[in-house]
């Protein structure tokens with residue numbers, strides 16, 4: 001059962017999943033970071049399934065087919081313009097649970113983390129071009145870092161954590177077992193990467209190889225950090 005992407009949401013409810021929340025998302029994360037199943041199976045949103053109203057988890061306008069919906073239960077009645085009024089802000093334990101479940105699902109469904117395959121609801125419009133009626137989950141910092149309110153900046157921070165989590169998850173075995181290489185690395189893994197990148201094959205990961213890796217990552221919508229880890233290996237080979 002192929003699934004194409006994971007879309008992250010906040011429920012705009014309290015810290016406890018409601019029946020309505022459970023209709024709309026496949027997984028819900030309560031205020032203590034515990035995971036709850038929604039009413040619909042992930043398979044109900046698989047490509048090729050009938051999308052009759054009520055027969056699947058409707059979480060993202062015009063983009064439910066092939067999409068797994070994960071929701072953090074939070075942000076009840078939150079006014080976009082007034083963060084001071086947010087009575088149910090997202091908690092760090094909820095973010096950690098979101099990252100862990102996303103990493104697990106990446107392994108289970110063979111989803112490689114890119115901006116187009118793992119994204120927040122607020123990123124759907126800027127990244128995939130599908131209008132979402134002003135949805136803003138998440139254009140605010142969930143990690144205490146940026147206050148830019150740019151959903152892609154927030155998404156990149158979260159995706160970096162997912163990629164790190166996938167590295168250590170058992171699911172990483174689905175990817176070729178090659179060691180992570182970076183500038184300064186030497187040896188046959190570097191030669192393999194250079195061959196795939198089409199640069200001079202000398203087995204030494206220098207600035208030119210790094211530049212080629214960053215360009216490759218940018219082209220494939222991977223985090224352009226110049227490090228060849230499991231995700232970049234999977235895309236390269």
Ligand SMILES: [Zn+2]
Pocket residue numbers: 008009010059121135137
């Ligand atoms: Zn949403």
